[in-house]
Amino acid sequence: MPPLPPSFTDTLKGLPGYDPEAFSAVHASGERITSVRLQPQKTTGIAGLFPQLDVTPVPWSRYGYYLSSRPSFTFDPQFHAGAYYVQEASSMFLEEAIRQTMDLDEPLKALDLCAAPGGKSTLIQATLHPQSLLVANEVIKSRAALLSDNISRWGADNVVVTNNDPRDFSRIGEYFDLIVADAPCSGSGLFRRDPEAIDEWSYDNVMLCSQRQQRILADALPALKAGGVLIYSTCSYAREEDELIMDWLLENFPLENIPLQLNPGWHIVETLSPQRQAAGYRFYPDQVKGEGFFIACFRKYGEAAPHKKHRGQLSLLPPREVARIQPWLNVSDEHMLMLHQDEVIILTPHMAEELPLLQKNLYIRKAGVKAGQLSAKDLIPDHQLALSTCIAADLPATDLALEDALRYLRKDELQLPDIAKGWTLMRYNGMNLGWAKVLPNRVNNYYPKELRILKAGTPE
Incomplete structure (x- = not known):
């Protein structure tokens, strides 16, 4: 990857936990970290999914795992079955933040405010009580479509996908027990994963993102119940998008900061905002096995009033x-x-x-x-x-060999002799991929056209 420009690294000087030499070295190394998070309702363990790879747990996530190398997820039918979600490991810390701030023995109403493509929404859904309600929102229409597809692949029945501006949620009143705002940001925490983003970085964009983050939070906070929790996160290292946003929140809204308990072995860096000394948490790729990330938690003052139905x-x-x-x-x-x-x-x-x-x-x-x-x-x-x-x-189902499963996922013609006529689930490794209808002289492939695999090739 290209070297990190001084215009960027100069802005990091003095940040808690920032080690210039180690930070530059890990970006220059070209190392790629691959991690996935299991859908616990569809699979019982990681070993059967990736038998050819070494796997190790992500320490702050029950169902998160590092893979020793990156397989071809496109050509893994288990991916299309929703057995796991490919998610960056640092961002899985959201699970730990929810566990430390929410009562998970009770059904809750939660909002993932900036949800596409769906990694955090699927994590929230798997963390909350099964009778909870999750609203996963995305303001951009095309990305809301992607979010909807990923929620469908995950298979949960308690998620509503919305396509709204954050200000629209104020119409509901104080409604949500939890709001997660993984705000659009300048993206410097993902430079190692996306080197092309380095050329797009500028301090002006950092300030533009900071202003956008403030608007998003101000618009959405009226929908948070008194006593409810706001979890704010970015994939940026910038003070203006992290610590200064914490101070801005505490100065303008009836919120208190919630410190979290960290395992020292995780090497997550605690940081304090300059004015209010609010605790937030920084992830550096030279110190954790993951990308750059920031997260902070807040509770809204007061007691929640009964919500009118x-x-x-x-x-x-x-x-x-x-x-x-x-x-x-x-x-x-x-x-x-x-x-x-x-x-x-x-x-x-x-x-x-x-x-x-x-x-x-x-x-x-x-x-x-x-x-x-x-x-x-x-x-x-x-x-x-x-x-x-x-x-x-x-229900009637047919387990497919890998070659036939990929043929099905490409929406190609299938030859499946000696199976019962009618609607039949196509499966791979015991996991549902979709429907086919078996007729006397052919098999109609009902895999959605818009989801089909377009690439040629086979698993690596």
Whole structure:
């Protein structure tokens, strides 16, 4: 990678934990760290996923692992099945921050404010109580589509994906127990992973990002309950985007800083803001096995008032139609089935209770799990159902060899003799990839066209 410009490194002088020689050396080394985080509802362990690699745990994440080398994720059907998410290890510390600041024995309402592409949203979902409600928001429409796809691949049934400006959430009032704001930033913490970003860095952009971060936080904080927690993070080293934002928050909003307990063996650097002495945490790639990252936690003063329920009604599926859907699902009778534009949506009870309020105030791209469309005779199952954790375990399924699994994921023609006719799950290593419909003389591949593998090649 190109050398780090003095215009950048000069801004780091005096930062807590900054070692100029070690910092420059680790960037010059070309070392690449690869880490993944498992979807615990789809896989029981890391060994079966990457038997050819050495794996070691990410110390601050229950389901995070370092891989000894980077495999071809594109050509791993388990990736497309949602068995794991490829995520930078330092950012997985969000899990530890949530564990230290939230009561995870209770269902919570959480907002991932700047959520695309979905790494932190899937981490939050796996960390919270299973009956919690997570709203994953992305302001940019194209990135909201990517976020929605990644949430669907993860398979969770308690996530709402929204496409809103942060200021829109103030319409809900003090609603969320947790807001995570992984704010857009100048990106200096990812220079090692993305060397081309070095040429795009400038101090003017740092200041522009700092102003944008302040606007995002100011717009969203009215939606945080009194007593609720704000977790703020960036992948920037800049004081203006880290410590100075902590001081700005404490000077302008009814917040208190929440210090975290660190294991000294993690080599995470505690930093204090210059005015309020608020505690934040810096990750340097020469000291942790990961990229540059910053995180800080705050609690809103006061006691939360009871939130008024919105009286809107959902269009629930009639009982006779519910009976047709139940064989496809493993969910309890408490789950609700909603009819939306001729499609059946699976909702958790908590989501069904809250969805009318969210629908009234936000643009919703995805809620719960899309089961499919009801025809006169059958359910036409949706891809979301195939990848969800809601799906019944005893549906017709065919386990594919690697070559056939990749052919399916490319949406190529399949030759599958001697299997039962009708809707069939295509699987690899016991994990659902999607649907095919077996007819007397052919197999129709229902893998979504927009998700298909376009690259030629095979796993490395």
